[in-house]
Amino acid sequence: MPRKPTKNPRLVDRDYDILDHLARYRLTTRDVLHRLFFDDSEINAVTKVTSRLTDHGFLNKYEWAPNRNYFVIGRESARIMGVSPKKCKPLGSQTLPKELATLMFCCMGDERRERLKVSELQKQYPDLLARKIDNSHYYVDRAEDGAVRLAFIRVDQGGTCDHIARRCEKDLEDRANMPSFRQLVDSDRFMIAIITASDDKAERVRETIRRRTWPVRFRVAVVKELAQLIARSIDG
Numbered sequence: 521m522p523r524k525p526t527k528n529p530r531l532v533d534r535d536y537d538i539l540d541h542l543a544r545y546r547l548t549t550r551d552v553l554h555r556l557f558f559d560d561s562e563i564n565a566v567t568k569v570t571s572r573l574t575d576h577g578f579l580n581k582y583e584w585a586p587n588r589n590y591f592v593i594g595r596e597s598a599r600i601m602g603v604s605p606k607k608c609k610p611l612g613s614q615t616l617p618k619e620l621a622t623l624m625f626c627c628m629g630d631e632r633r634e635r636l637k638v639s640e641l642q643k644q645y646p647d648l649l650a651r652k653i654d655n656s657h658y659y660v661d662r663a664e665d666g667a668v669r670l671a672f673i674r675v676d677q678g679g680t681c682d683h684i685a686r687r688c689e690k691d692l693e694d695r696a697n698m699p700s701f702r703q704l705v706d707s708d709r710f711m712i713a714i715i716t717a718s719d720d721k722a723e724r725v726r727e728t729i730r731r732r733t734w735p736v737r738f739r740v741a742v743v744k745e746l747a748q749l750i751a752r753s754i755d756g
Contacts, residue, residue, distance in 0.1 A: 530576060535569070539578070539597050544635055545623045547590045547611060552627045582610040584620065585748045617749040618675045621715045622657060624743040625673065633659045635673075645670070645700045653694045661711055661739065669711045670704055671739065676716040678750040681728035688712050688729075692736065711737040717746035 534557055541556065542548055554566045570591060573579040577596040584590050590611075598605050611619060626633040636658045642649050649655050654672075661671040672691060676684055691712060695701040704710035714729075716722050722740045729738050 530572060531578070535573060535578065538569075538573070539593065539601070542579075542591070542593050542597070543601060544637055545626070546607075546619050547592050547616075547623060549588075549590050549620075549623070552623060556627060580608050580610075584616060585745075588748075590616075590620065614677065617677050617746055618657070620749060621675045621743045621746050622673055624745055625713070625715050625741055626659060629741065631662075633661070635659050645704075647698050647700050648695065650694070650698070653691075659713075661713065667708070669709045669737070671711045671713045674712055674714050676714060676721065676725070676746065681721075681724050684714060684716075684725055685728050685732060688714070688734075688738075692734075705735050708737070711739060713739040713741060715741050715743050715746065717744060717750060718742060 537557060538548070538553065541553075550563065550566050550570060553570070554561075554563050558566050558569075570579060570581070574581050574591075574594065577594045579591045579597070580594045581589050581591055592609075592611070593601065593603070593607055595605060595608055598608055610616075622635060626635050636644075638649070638655050641655060641658055657673040657675075659671055659673065661669045663669070674684065674688055674691060679687075701710065714725055716725055719742055722742050726738075726740050729740070
């Protein structure tokens, strides 16, 4: 992100790094920020920075579970980034699980991953972008054997395993006529990553996937925070 001038002199390089991170993931948490930007400090160092940025309008803080908060950009960050003030609002009950699970999957697992911005996807695979499909949940998957694949993230929001499989089939169907997608599939360079809320559900998803024939590989991962978010969505 360009270092644009601001009336507030408090912004430092790490603050801009946090805003870059939010531009990529749409939201973040204190634990994620601690791991990415404060690994040489105690967690209270994160709190001091987020409190300062919130006080000056660069971050907005919302609760996603009792005593558990997430941050999005504030009005001053929206001004600097040139994006809609709507990005400063709390995420909806369907969007929040998807975005938080993506954040945790990419930033808090044993392997660090990086979600692709739409602009990055457009630069690398311009014909993968299309209307009425999700263009914002891709990352580059690096397997233990060295294989590199473009991966699409599908987040389980409480549906049955068969429902998840059908959604994955639809993800592939929606992209079937795109030349770049066909080339990636034919060369074993595309996969789907399914994020679910528990080890038990993950194993049942894997079994459901194994019962069908697919042209791509899968990765099934667990983000335990999803359980609370799904329950909250159902209760709400």
